[in-house]
Each structure stands twice: as structure tokens, then as C-alpha cells.
Amino acid sequence: MNINSTLKFILNLAKAQTIINRRFDAKLSSYGLGFNDFVILYHLSLAPHQKLRRIDLAEKLGLTASGITRMLAPMEKIGLVSRESNERDARVSYAVLAPGGKRLLEESIKTAEHAAADTFPELKTKKIKKLSELLNEIGGLL
Amino acid sequence: MNINSTLKFILNLAKAQTIINRRFDAKLSSYGLGFNDFVILYHLSLAPHQKLRRIDLAEKLGLTASGITRMLAPMEKIGLVSRESNERDARVSYAVLAPGGKRLLEESIKTAEHAAADTFPELKTKKIKKLSELLNEIGGLL
């Protein structure tokens, strides 16, 4: 019952990611954030006017539009993000980084970086580039 | 609001894995399997006597023991795995690959391999090795 090495690799990837996710969730829980909450705040902070369409947010995280709707609802309720409409296209609803979200991102970012460093202690810049390229083969597709 | 490259890499990894998981779930759903169901069957098929303690299964997938309990329950109900106790240690309950599970694994394995090949079309053995080493930095920890 053998499988080829690409599939084996994907099994390893899945395992690693499961552990990483749980670890980051645990570390960030002191801020009341999940890993993906953090990632949403991060992408919003980089975006022009610190806002993104829900669908672009979905693309950046690899989630579905539905998932983004679910995630943003409680974040909006506690003032991390707010909602803004687009004058030219009534279908669109932006997620905007709210002051509370910006503050929380600033507070939590060091924690996230430490968690990353703990996870990959000796990850060098060169290696990262190569790996990221590889991951783009998937990330870029969808 | 910049972050270091290790954290950025982890964000890419998370995105890729989210997409991979959804894709595999979709492909395997024609067999009534989720991605992790498939992985459980696969690990059981490789194990001595095709059985594993729940906790070892948890370790192999990167899940918690609780998660394994939840996953195995429906799989047991439909005859993919069965339960076996350990005579020497009454705490232990093995998950055993049942005939139905073995058959389903054999049927689905090509689908999973194709999904893997589609995801990383030109993944060479060398690259895999490097990336897998890196992933062991986490996978090995827990």
C-alpha cells in the first residue's frame, strides 16, 4: 500500500500545518485572536487604505468567500474591522482595518514572529525563497 | 506593519495547505472520505498488523487524541476500521484497518495520487527532500 513521494510530501505538509495552526492559535489566544484573525488583520494593514474586498481577502488566505463572511462577523462586532461599501459596485463590501484591529495587530505581531522563529529556528532567507516559490505553485493557482 | 520572512513563509504555508485540504476533500468525497480519513487508512495500512493506538495515530496526523476519537467514530460505524483492546494495557484501544477500509483505500489511492500530482506538477525528488527535511523540524517536535 505504497504511495508516491509527492503525495507523501503532502501528508507531511498537512501534518506540519495542523501543528503550526494549533500552536499559533494557542499563542495568539492571549490576544483573543485565532491565527486566521491575525492573518486577516495583517493583510488589511498592508492594503491600500487598509481595506480589501471580502473576495480578495478570501483569495489571500486561501479560504472561501463564505469562510471570510463567518470570520469577519465577530471581528466586526468587537471593533477589529469595519464595513464599507463601494460606490461604483453595490455588490462589494469592503473589510476595513478598524483602530482596534490595528492596535491589536501591533500588539500581537511580535508574538507571532516569535512563534514563527520557534517553529523554524534556523530558516535562512535563501531557503525561504525557494520554498515560497514552490508553494506558489498552489497558492497561485486558485 | 511589516513581518519577518519566516512568518511570511508560514502564512504562505497556511494558505497552500488550506487550498490543498479543500481540494483533496473534494476529490475524495466521491468515496465518502475526507482527506484525514484517507490519511488514517493509509497509516493503518502501513502499521504492523494494520493497527495503531489512537495516540500514535494522533501523532502521525498532527491531531489531538480527541480529534482522533471524533474521526474514528463514524469510520467505525461504516466498517472502515474496527476497535481492538490491548491485553497488557487496558487504557489502550487500537484502531484496526477493517476490510472495508482496506478496499476503500485501494480504490481511492490513485485519486489521491493524481490530486497530488495536479497540485505539484513538476515537483522533483530533490526538492521534496529539502522541503520534507524542513517540515520535520516541526513534525518531529510533537
Added chain:
DNA sequence: GTAAAATACTTGAGTTGTCAAGTATTTTAC
């Protein structure tokens, strides 16, 4: 040999997503 610690597993309650379907709006193509 017994108390304390560790291990294996399960369960209740909650979270974080998924998919399929539906609504509203915009774009395309003729």
C-alpha cells in the same frame, strides 16, 4: 506496597470553517 504522577482515551461545549443554494448587482454579447 502505596500515593502521586503519567498515560490513554472520551465527552460536553464551543469554534471555525465547508458546501449548496439564494439574493442582489454588474457585465457581456447580440
Added chain:
DNA sequence: GTAAAATACTTGACAACTCAAGTATTTTAC
């Protein structure tokens, strides 16, 4: 300019986990 297709988003129903706490058993250490 209008019908059909595409796009953006939301919702109901559900799946696949998590953590914290609990039970049962085994191991450790004195």
C-alpha cells in the same frame, strides 16, 4: 437594450476539529 452569464456576498445546515475536564489504568518513586 435586454436576456444570460458572471460576480460578490450571505445564509442554513452540517462537518471536523479544538480545549478543558473527567474516567480508568499503569508507572514511578519512596
